[in-house]
Amino acid sequence: MPVKDYLRLRFLPHIWCPGCGHGIVMSGMIRAIEQIGLQKNEVVAVSGIGCSSRIVGYLDFHTMHTLHGRALAFATGVKLGRPDLTVIVPMGDGDALAIGGNHFIHAARRNIDLTAIIMNNRIYGMTGGQGSPMTPQGMRSTTSPRGIADPAFDIVELAKGAGASFVARTTTYHATELTRMIEKAIRHRGFSVVEVLSQCPVYYGRQNRIGNGMEMMKGFRDDTAPIGSKKKEARPDLIERGIFVDEDRPPYPGGRGGTNETTMQK
Amino acid sequence: MNPERADVRFMQGNEAVAEAALYAGLRFYAGYPITPSTEIAEILSKRLPDAGGTFIQMEDEIASLCTIIGASLTGLKVMTATSGPGFSLMQEAIGYAVMAEVPSVIVNVQRGGPSTGLPTAVAQGDVNQARWGAHGDHSIVTLTASNLQDVFLMTVEGFNMAETYRTPVILLFDEIVGHMREKVVIPKPGEIEIIERLWTSVREGTNFHPYLRREDGRLPMSAFGGVHRYNVTGLVHDMWGFPSTDPGIAYDLLHHLVDKLENRADSMAHYKEYFIDDAQVLLISYGSAARSALQMVADRRKRGAKLGLLELQSLWPFPRETVREACEGRTHILVVEMNMGQVCHEVKKVVSRPERVFLANRFDGVFISPEDILRVLNMIQGKGV
Numbered sequence: 001m002p003v004k005d006y007l008r009l010r011f012l013p014h015i016w017c018p019g020c021g022h023g024i025v026m027s028g029m030i031r032a033i034e035q036i037g038l039q040k041n042e043v044v045a046v047s048g049i050g051c052s053s054r055i056v057g058y059l060d061f062h063t064m065h066t067l068h069g070r071a072l073a074f075a076t077g078v079k080l081g082r083p084d085l086t087v088i089v090p091m092g093d094g095d096a097l098a099i100g101g102n103h104f105i106h107a108a109r110r111n112i113d114l115t116a117i118i119m120n121n122r123i124y125g126m127t128g129g130q131g132s133p134m135t136p137q138g139m140r141s142t143t144s145p146r147g148i149a150d151p152a153f154d155i156v157e158l159a160k161g162a163g164a165s166f167v168a169r170t171t172t173y174h175a176t177e178l179t180r181m182i183e184k185a186i187r188h189r190g191f192s193v194v195e196v197l198s199q200c201p202v203y204y205g206r207q208n209r210i211g212n213g214m215e216m217m218k219g220f221r222d223d224t225a226p227i228g229s230k231k232k233e234a235r236p237d238l239i240e241r242g243i244f245v246d247e248d249r250p251p252y253p254g255g256r257g258g259t260n261e262t263t264m265q266k
Numbered sequence: 267m268n269p270e271r272a273d274v275r276f277m278q279g280n281e282a283v284a285e286a287a288l289y290a291g292l293r294f295y296a297g298y299p300i301t302p303s304t305e306i307a308e309i310l311s312k313r314l315p316d317a318g319g320t321f322i323q324m325e326d327e328i329a330s331l332c333t334i335i336g337a338s339l340t341g342l343k344v345m346t347a348t349s350g351p352g353f354s355l356m357q358e359a360i361g362y363a364v365m366a367e368v369p370s371v372i373v374n375v376q377r378g379g380p381s382t383g384l385p386t387a388v389a390q391g392d393v394n395q396a397r398w399g400a401h402g403d404h405s406i407v408t409l410t411a412s413n414l415q416d417v418f419l420m421t422v423e424g425f426n427m428a429e430t431y432r433t434p435v436i437l438l439f440d441e442i443v444g445h446m447r448e449k450v451v452i453p454k455p456g457e458i459e460i461i462e463r464l465w466t467s468v469r470e471g472t473n474f475h476p477y478l479r480r481e482d483g484r485l486p487m488s489a490f491g492g493v494h495r496y497n498v499t500g501l502v503h504d505m506w507g508f509p510s511t512d513p514g515i516a517y518d519l520l521h522h523l524v525d526k527l528e529n530r531a532d533s534m535a536h537y538k539e540y541f542i543d544d545a546q547v548l549l550i551s552y553g554s555a556a557r558s559a560l561q562m563v564a565d566r567r568k569r570g571a572k573l574g575l576l577e578l579q580s581l582w583p584f585p586r587e588t589v590r591e592a593c594e595g596r597t598h599i600l601v602v603e604m605n606m607g608q609v610c611h612e613v614k615k616v617v618s619r620p621e622r623v624f625l626a627n628r629f630d631g632v633f634i635s636p637e638d639i640l641r642v643l644n645m646i647q648g649k650g651v
């Protein structure tokens with residue numbers, strides 16, 4: 001099916017700025033779902049708040065645009081209510097890891113069968129460019145004019161530590177890789193995390209003089225390298241891309257009729 | 267068990283809530299433990315899976331309410347239970363359930379506050395939080411009860427209202443009600459009407475509007491996973507559920523959210539009257555405090571005092587007309603509650619002579635006694651203490 005068959009055309013044009021990376025993530029999601037062959041009625045997309053979370057409005061699935069940081073909690077209810085549905089949770093970096101940090105680690109701990117896509121643009125876009133837990137130390141934001149003091153999270157390490165059974169990282173520059181990873185993440189049974197470095201040229205790019213969307217994407221090309229590649233060996237400072245964890249572990253018991261520890265012991 | 271014999275049990279208030287929720291068709295519970303509501307989660311962790319439902323203990327109260335909202339959209343009857351501080355955490359998601367019109371039931375077994383306050387002591391300090399905890403103009407349903415048979419009935423009624431009005435319903439009990447033990451007659455299946463969600467009859471392929479009102483005000487739903495795909499959001503939205511900043515749409519939506527409940531405040535109201543007809547002094551009370559109020563009224567009646575009691579079981583939307591009419595022509599109105607006058611203030615707002623409304627209260631974690639109430643009554647009647 002053409003991409004437009006998955007979109008609610010009535011709601012377009014979208015609100016994203018020219019050069020923003022979120023549209024690339026959206027098309028990656030659509031392609032992945034198409035390749036798996038899921039029917040539109042079988043998919044639920046649950047987002048939080050922010051530029052990235054507006055993605056669900058444009059998608060012709062069952063969709064929920066929830067509260068800042070709480071997307072994974074809402075999605076948990078949807079998945080346990082209808083375990084047969086595919087539940088995808090697109091979030092922003094602040095959404096997932098600042099206000100939503102607690103829900104993130106616990107969803108990972110439970111290994112609940114959700115696919116979390118974190119669009120990491122390292123900034124709060126919708127509120128106008130404030131620092132997020134993913135803004136690298138020393139970089140500028142409207143709330144860190146002298147450079148941000150706090151160290152950033154490493155999403156991959158955090159997800160691994162919390163027990164996610166599928167963890168991957170890619171960027172909007174690597175569009176085919178992005179589609180492939182989202183596809184794998186959706187097919188994976190258990191909690192899957194896909195971190196996508198996505199550009200916000202309007203705030204992060206401009207404040208830190210990185211340039212427009214295209215230049216930022218070139219940065220993703222130059223500053224990242226596949227896991228274990230020669231490029232990474234030569235330059236250890238590069239950000240690794242690829243699938244870091246892909247473990248076959250039983251997901252959280254789904255369905256009505258037994259989901260908690262008490263019940264499982266029976 | 268003899269099927270003819272009524273199912274009579276001796277149980278705790280929190281147990282009555284759990285039993286009633288199952289009777290009403292509860293299929294999904296998410297919660298986080300907090301005194302004095304914890305037994306509800308403990309009982310449901312065992313009973314709900316046996317009844318074919320799902321129980322999950324979440325990482326906090328915020329997640330609990332978000333999770334049941336998600337589950338409700340898949341078509342299940344849902345509930346969470348908490349107490350004061352946990353209820354505060356839930357407020358943002360309560361607003362979401364109001365805005366997105368998602369049926370959900372939230373039990374708050376009140377404890378003393380603010381903050382950690384008096385965790386194991388009785389209080390009724392969350393009346394205003396139930397009404398105004400969530401930000402923005404909105405309306406909310408809040409029910410309460412003073413004995414366990416009524417706890418059962420009001421819990422079932424809470425589920426029925428949630429499904430009828432597509433709204434979150436708050437069951438506001440208190441520590442005494444939650445922890446006391448009493449006889450409860452469990453109604454037979456079918457004895458109390460159970461209202462099921464109104465599903466859309468619109469066929470696949472036809473444009474379905476999740477927020478298009480029928481003439482009777484009800485909004486038919488379609489569950490996630492069904493044939494109709496739509497968007498659910500906390501933003502102001504049109505009848506498709508899509509975000510809008512159109513002033514006309516915002517005006518209509520906010521009016522709808524408020525009017526669908528406030529315009530029915532009196533027809534939806536639950537209350538009980540005791541010795542009302544010839545009462546010169548009317549007591550108004552609710553929850554466990556109403557037990558002391560009733561005791562005091564009954565005691566003084568024996569001595570010829572013309573006292574009556576209006577026990578409120580609907581706190582929000584506030585039954586304005588019911589209260590105004592009941593207060594008409596009385597010499598004094600005495601509101602009995604365990605807070606600094608949260609319902610007393612509402613009563614003053616609706617009666618024609620607010621200067622005649624007085625408050626008998628305690629907020630020190632000690633149950634208000636009939637003597638406490640009598641002392642205030644004597645004072646306002648000029649009989650000294």
Ligand code: SF4
Binds near residue numbers: 021
């Ligand atoms: S503010 Fe940034 S993240 Fe938001 S739409 Fe614009 S470019 Fe994208």
